[in-house]
Amino acid sequence: MTHLPPPAEELRLLDTELRQLDARRALLLARRAWLITALRPPVAPPPPPPPVRRPETTAPRVQNVLLVLGGALLTIAAIAFTLVSWGRMGIAGRALVLGAVTLAALGSPVLLLRHRLRSTAEAVAGLGLALTVLDVYALHEVALPDTNGLGYAAIASALLAALWTAYGLALGGTRRPTGEAAAPARLTLRLPLPTALAAAQLPLILWAAAADAGAPVMTGALLVTAALDTAVALRVPVRSVCLVAALGAYGLGGWGSFAAGWLSWTATGPSAVARAAALLLFAAAVALAAAWRLPDTNVATWVASAGGLLTVAALGGVPRSSLPGEWTVPGYLVCAVAVLAAVRTRLPEPMRRGLALAAASVQAVAVVWALPPVTVALLGPVARVGRVWTGAPSTAREAVTTVGVPWPPYAATAPLVLVVVATVLAVAVRGTQWRPRATIGASALVWAAALVLPAALDIPYWAGMSAQGLTIVAALAYVARSAEPRPVLFLPALVSSVSLACLSLATEGTTLGVLAALTVLFAAVSGRSRLAPVAALAYATALACAVGASLGWQSPYIALLVLLVPVVAALLAARLAGSPARVPVEVTGAVAGLLAVGLAVPDPPLLALVLALCAVIAAGTAVREDRRPAGYAATALFVLAAWVRLACWGVGSVEAYTLPVTVPALLVGAFGRRKDPLTSSWTAYGAGLSVTLVPSLLTAWIDPDWPRPLLLGVAALAVTLVGARHRLRAPLVLGGGVLALDALHELAPYLVQMAGALPRWVPPALAGLVLLALGATYEQRIRDARRVREVLGRMR
Structure with missing residues (x-):
C-alpha cells in the first residue's frame, strides 16, 4: 500500500521542493546571463558628441549695442x-x-x-x-x-x-485695466x-x-x-x-x-x-x-x-560768533543735547535712532576736542622724573607744562564738556544692555574732568595737588564700597596716582608725604582689586628710595631699605593663596629685589650681602609646597653672593667659585636618587661634577705649577673609583676622562722631548706598527668594546 502523509505534512514537503526548484532556476539563469555576456563581442563606446558652439552674447545685448x-x-x-x-x-x-x-x-x-x-x-x-x-x-x-x-x-x-x-x-x-486680460499692455x-x-x-x-x-x-x-x-x-x-x-x-x-x-x-x-x-x-x-x-x-x-x-x-x-572761542564746542554740545531730547518723542523709530546717532557723534567730537588738555595734565608731570626736588611751581598749570609742553588753547571749558557728556551718558542711557558700559564711560569722563580741572582753572600748585589727591581718595572709596570688585573703575585711580606721584617730585617733603599716603591708600583696598597690592608695593618701593635719598644714603645702602618690599611681598603672597593677586604681588616683589641688586652694584661687599638676603627671601618662599621652584633661584642667589664675596677677598682660585655650586648640586642629586632610585646618574651628578671638574681641567692645562694638576688628578681618581664602586656611569666617565686628560697634560713635556730626541723616521714607523697591531687584533677589540658597553649599560 502507498503511504500518504497528512495534508499539512504534504503541503510542507511541496513548499520545500518548490523553493529548491526556484533557487536552482535562479542559479541557472545567472549562469546563462554570464555566458551570454562572455560570448558577446565587445561594443565600442559611442563617440562623444561634437562641441556645440554657443554665442558669446545674447541677441538683446547685440540689439542694444547696435x-x-x-x-x-x-x-x-x-x-x-x-x-x-x-x-x-x-x-x-x-x-x-x-x-x-x-x-x-x-x-x-x-x-x-x-x-x-x-x-x-x-x-x-x-x-x-x-x-x-x-x-x-x-x-x-x-x-x-x-x-x-x-x-x-x-x-x-x-x-x-x-x-x-x-x-x-x-x-x-498705463498698464491694462483689471479684467481686460486680452488687451496687450501699451x-x-x-x-x-x-x-x-x-x-x-x-x-x-x-x-x-x-x-x-x-x-x-x-x-x-x-x-x-x-x-x-x-x-x-x-x-x-x-x-x-x-x-x-x-x-x-x-x-x-x-x-x-x-x-x-x-x-x-x-x-x-x-x-x-x-x-x-x-x-x-x-x-x-x-x-x-x-x-x-x-x-x-x-x-x-x-x-x-x-x-x-x-x-x-x-x-x-x-x-x-558772539561768544569767546573756548565756548564754541560747548555751544554745539548743548545743541546736540537738545537734539537728543527729541529721542523721547513719538517720532518714528528710524528718525529717533538717527537723531540719537547725530547727537552721539557731536558728543564724541566734543570729547576728542577735550582730550589734548587731559593728555597734557596726565603726561606732563612725568617729565619731572628727571627734575627731582628742584622746587615747587606756583600754579597747577605750570606744574604740568614745566618742560615746555604748551597748554592747548581754548581748553578752559574742557572740564565742562567732559562733565556734560558724562551726565548725558548717565541719564540718557537706560537700557539694561548698555547701562554698565555707559556707567563706565561716565565715570571715566568725570575722572578726566577732575584731572584737567586744576590746570584749566590755573589754581595754585598745592590746591591742585590736594584736589587730585581727593579725587583718588574718592575713587578708591567708591571701589571699596562696591558690592563686587570693579577693576575697570580702579584704573582711573591708579593712573591719577601715578600723575600725582610725579607731581610730588617737586619738593622733598611733598614726595615723602604723597608716596606714604598712596602706599597706605592702595594697601587699604588691596582686597578689592588684584592691582591694588601691586600698586601699594610699587609705591612702597618708591617711598623706600625717597626715604634713603632724604637721609643722604648712598644707593647701596638704600638697597637694604628697598629689600623690605620683597620681604613684605613674600609674606603677603603666602596669605593670598588662591587669589588672582598672588602672582602679581610676587612679581612686584621680585622686581623690587632686582632694583635692590642694581642699587648695590657700586659696592661689591654690600652687593654680596644684598644677594644673600635675596636668597634668604627666595628660600623662605620655596618652603611653601607650591613654590618649590623658588629654591633654584635661592641657590643661584647664594652662589652669586658667595662669588661676589670671594671676588671682594681677592680669591682667584677657580675651585673656590665652583665648589660652592658642586657641593649643593651633589647633595640635591643624592637626595633625588634616594627618593627615586631610577633617576639617571647623569641627571643626579652630571651637572654638579662638571661645574668643578671642567673649569679645573681648563685651568690646569694653562697652569705651569704642579700642585693643581696633582690635586685635580687625585680628585678625578677618587670620582672614578666612586663611580666604579657604585657602578655609576656619570662619575666613572667624567672622572676617568678628566684623569686621562690631566695625565696627558703632565706627560706632554716629556713626550715632546722624546719626539725631539728620536730620528724622524721613528714616528712614522711607530704609527705603522700601531696600525698593524690594531688591524691584527680588530676582532678582539670589537669584542672588548662590546663587553665594556654591556658593563656600562648595567650600571645605573
Whole structure:
C-alpha cells in the first residue's frame, strides 16, 4: 500500500521542493546571463558628441549695442551738421532741415512703439532729445547771440526739462485695466523723464551764476534743487526717475550742506550768521522730511542722522560768533543735547535712532576736542622724573607744562564738556544692555574732568595737588564700597596716582608725604582689586628710595631699605593663596629685589650681602609646597653672593667659585636618587661634577705649577673609583676622562722631548706598527668594546 502523509505534512514537503526548484532556476539563469555576456563581442563606446558652439552674447545685448551705437553716431552727425555745415545754408534751409529732423526723431518713437519696437524707439527718442539741445544752441547762435550765456542756459534748461517731461508723459502709457486680460499692455518710453529731471538740476544753479549772486544765494539754489529732487524721489514711482532724483538729492544736498556749514563757520556778523543758520535749517528740514517718508529703515536712520547734524550746526553757529572761542564746542554740545531730547518723542523709530546717532557723534567730537588738555595734565608731570626736588611751581598749570609742553588753547571749558557728556551718558542711557558700559564711560569722563580741572582753572600748585589727591581718595572709596570688585573703575585711580606721584617730585617733603599716603591708600583696598597690592608695593618701593635719598644714603645702602618690599611681598603672597593677586604681588616683589641688586652694584661687599638676603627671601618662599621652584633661584642667589664675596677677598682660585655650586648640586642629586632610585646618574651628578671638574681641567692645562694638576688628578681618581664602586656611569666617565686628560697634560713635556730626541723616521714607523697591531687584533677589540658597553649599560 502507498503511504500518504497528512495534508499539512504534504503541503510542507511541496513548499520545500518548490523553493529548491526556484533557487536552482535562479542559479541557472545567472549562469546563462554570464555566458551570454562572455560570448558577446565587445561594443565600442559611442563617440562623444561634437562641441556645440554657443554665442558669446545674447541677441538683446547685440540689439542694444547696435541701437546705442547708431543713436550716438546720429547724434554726432547732427552736432557736426550744426557746427560745421550750418553756415553753408540759408536761414530758411537751416531751420527747415534741423526742425524737420528734430520732429522726425521725436515723432518716430510713436510708430515704433505701436509696432512694439521699444528699444529702437528709445534710441530714436534719445536722438530727438539731443537734437532739441542742438536746436536751442542754434537758436542762441542765430537769433539771440548777444544774450547772457548763463542766463540763456538757465532758461533753456528749464524749457527743455518741461518739454522733455511733457514728451515723456505724452508717450507714457498705463498698464491694462483689471479684467481686460486680452488687451496687450501699451509700451512706454523710459528715457525722456529721467533726462528731463537731469536737465532740471541746472536752472536755479545757472540762474544764480548768471546773476552773479553771492555764496548764500548759490547755496540756497543748491539746497532748493536738492529739495525738489527729494520730493520727486519720494513721490514718483518710476525707478529710473527715482535714481536720478536720489543722485541729485544726495549730491547737490551734500554740496549745499557743506557750503552752508562753511558759511556758518566763517560768518562774522549777525546777518551772515542768520542766513547761514536758515540755510542749514532748511537742509535739515529736507533731510528730516525725507527720513519721515523713506521706507528703508537703515537709509532713513542715516538721513535722519544727517538732519540732526545739520540742525546742530545751524543752532550752534548762532552763538558762536558772539561768544569767546573756548565756548564754541560747548555751544554745539548743548545743541546736540537738545537734539537728543527729541529721542523721547513719538517720532518714528528710524528718525529717533538717527537723531540719537547725530547727537552721539557731536558728543564724541566734543570729547576728542577735550582730550589734548587731559593728555597734557596726565603726561606732563612725568617729565619731572628727571627734575627731582628742584622746587615747587606756583600754579597747577605750570606744574604740568614745566618742560615746555604748551597748554592747548581754548581748553578752559574742557572740564565742562567732559562733565556734560558724562551726565548725558548717565541719564540718557537706560537700557539694561548698555547701562554698565555707559556707567563706565561716565565715570571715566568725570575722572578726566577732575584731572584737567586744576590746570584749566590755573589754581595754585598745592590746591591742585590736594584736589587730585581727593579725587583718588574718592575713587578708591567708591571701589571699596562696591558690592563686587570693579577693576575697570580702579584704573582711573591708579593712573591719577601715578600723575600725582610725579607731581610730588617737586619738593622733598611733598614726595615723602604723597608716596606714604598712596602706599597706605592702595594697601587699604588691596582686597578689592588684584592691582591694588601691586600698586601699594610699587609705591612702597618708591617711598623706600625717597626715604634713603632724604637721609643722604648712598644707593647701596638704600638697597637694604628697598629689600623690605620683597620681604613684605613674600609674606603677603603666602596669605593670598588662591587669589588672582598672588602672582602679581610676587612679581612686584621680585622686581623690587632686582632694583635692590642694581642699587648695590657700586659696592661689591654690600652687593654680596644684598644677594644673600635675596636668597634668604627666595628660600623662605620655596618652603611653601607650591613654590618649590623658588629654591633654584635661592641657590643661584647664594652662589652669586658667595662669588661676589670671594671676588671682594681677592680669591682667584677657580675651585673656590665652583665648589660652592658642586657641593649643593651633589647633595640635591643624592637626595633625588634616594627618593627615586631610577633617576639617571647623569641627571643626579652630571651637572654638579662638571661645574668643578671642567673649569679645573681648563685651568690646569694653562697652569705651569704642579700642585693643581696633582690635586685635580687625585680628585678625578677618587670620582672614578666612586663611580666604579657604585657602578655609576656619570662619575666613572667624567672622572676617568678628566684623569686621562690631566695625565696627558703632565706627560706632554716629556713626550715632546722624546719626539725631539728620536730620528724622524721613528714616528712614522711607530704609527705603522700601531696600525698593524690594531688591524691584527680588530676582532678582539670589537669584542672588548662590546663587553665594556654591556658593563656600562648595567650600571645605573
